[in-house]
Amino acid sequence: MTTNGPRPEVVRYTAFSDTPDGGNPAGVVLDATALDDSDMLAVAAELGYSESAFLTPPPEGLEGQEGRTYSVRYFSPKAEVPFCGHATVAAAVALAERIGPGKLVFSTRAGVVPVEVTQESGTIRVTLTSVEPxxxxxxxxxxxxxxxxxxxxxxxxxxxxxxxxxxxxxxxxxxxxxxxxxxxxxxxxxxxxxxxxxxxxxxxxxxxxxxxxxxxxxxxxxxxxxxxxxxxxxxxxxxxxxxxxxxxxxxxxxxxxxxxxxxxxxxxxxxxxxxxxxxxxxxxxxxxxxx
Incomplete structure (x- = not known):
């Protein structure tokens, strides 16, 4: 880690499963503003998950409800990837537990990805909409x-x-x-x-x-x-x-x-x-x- 401040808080979620031993685990850093690229890669490598998500405030000019729009970057243990679906789901669940279900907007290196989070009978579900394929x-x-x-x-x-x-x-x-x-x-x-x-x-x-x-x-x-x-x-x-x-x-x-x-x-x-x-x-x- 190259930052001199405290280590970032990393939360861990699994995506595409309603049980902790299923699906794909991802690390999520909800506030990565103090991290540079090497820091994020180091966190991802330490976690060892296929990808982890790092959230920062949205870029200037991106429309979206205040507090529900974010820039997101994704790192595997070896490299950054432009977009990751399961880490998107993990990040959205983490946010929903803190600010409630609803619509989110993620600005990724692949483009803008709208995300919708719902909750029913205690289960949180996330639906992302891809960039144009x-x-x-x-x-x-x-x-x-x-x-x-x-x-x-x-x-x-x-x-x-x-x-x-x-x-x-x-x-x-x-x-x-x-x-x-x-x-x-x-x-x-x-x-x-x-x-x-x-x-x-x-x-x-x-x-x-x-x-x-x-x-x-x-x-x-x-x-x-x-x-x-x-x-x-x-x-x-x-x-x-x-x-x-x-x-x-x-x-x-x-x-x-x-x-x-x-x-x-x-x-x-x-x-x-x-x-x-x-x-x-x-x-x-x-x-x-x-x-």
Whole structure:
């Protein structure tokens, strides 16, 4: 830490679960005004979570209800990321416990993210609205390298889901497994996949398997963040929502359920909502304090 003042208060929350042993844990610093970049990275590294959120006052000119608009930055143990869904949920739950449910506005490096917090029967739920997404093709050589790093034969992919890079605040390579067994068997070359992801500016690889028309199981290798696997990934869920809409794999109006973390023993549930005529994707889930 380079600051000479007291250590920042860090609170810990899990996102996309209503139990403390599920979902994806994140650290939240509700007042990071005294921290510089190296401080925030040091806090994130000490916590060891896939990401942590750092809040400061909003930039000048950003509209929003006073006291409910913030600048937010996200750090993994190894680097800053432009946007993180689960740390957004964690930060919103932390704020709701202090200032009450309602609407929030987060100014992130990816853009402005509206957030809505509700509470029912003691459970706090958060829904974020992504920045405008887009989909990119991936070069054949890069796809071949990704599959080699994962040790996934191309024949194990679901042909209904073409490999693509999807963005809704951060970039994710979407690969669909043909079977649940393929998704469950994840033992990849960490350094090799990390190198490819750095070259393609990817945050995670979004591995998916379709159980029903609207229910998916997902996993997210995250070597660029210094983490083997992310337990619940809101940014990737938003990107995936944009992806399935792009290819007409779900109706224009759809509510999808993504199950993530089961293979890690930290089950989480993410809700992805698509609305006809609105390019932005909504991702929601429960959250709670874990310490």
């Amino acid at each position: 887009h989909i990119e093709e991936i070069a054949d050589a890069d796809l071949t390298e990704a599959l080699a790093a994962l040790d996934w034969p191309a024949a194990d992919l679901d042909p209904a889901f073409p490999p693509r890079i999807a963005f809704a605040g951060a970039r994710h390579l979407v690969l669909a497994a043909a079977t649940r067994a393929r998704l469950a068997d994840l033992a990849y070359d960490f350094a090799r996949l990390e190198a490819l992801m750095h070259r393609l500016d990817l945050t995670t690889v979004q591995l998916v398997w379709r159980e029903t028309a609207t229910v998916f199981h997902v996993r997210d290798p995250f070597p660029v963040g210094g983490v083997v696997e992310d337990p619940a990934t809101g940014a990737a869920a938003a990107a995936f929502g944009a992806y399935v809409r792009e290819f007409g794999l779900v109706p224009e109006d759809a509510v999808l359920t993504l199950h993530q973390g089961e293979d890690l023993g930290r089950p989480g549930r993410l809700t992805v909502t698509l609305r006809a005529g609105d390019p932005r994707v909504r991702v929601g889930g429960a959250g709670m304090r874990i310490r």
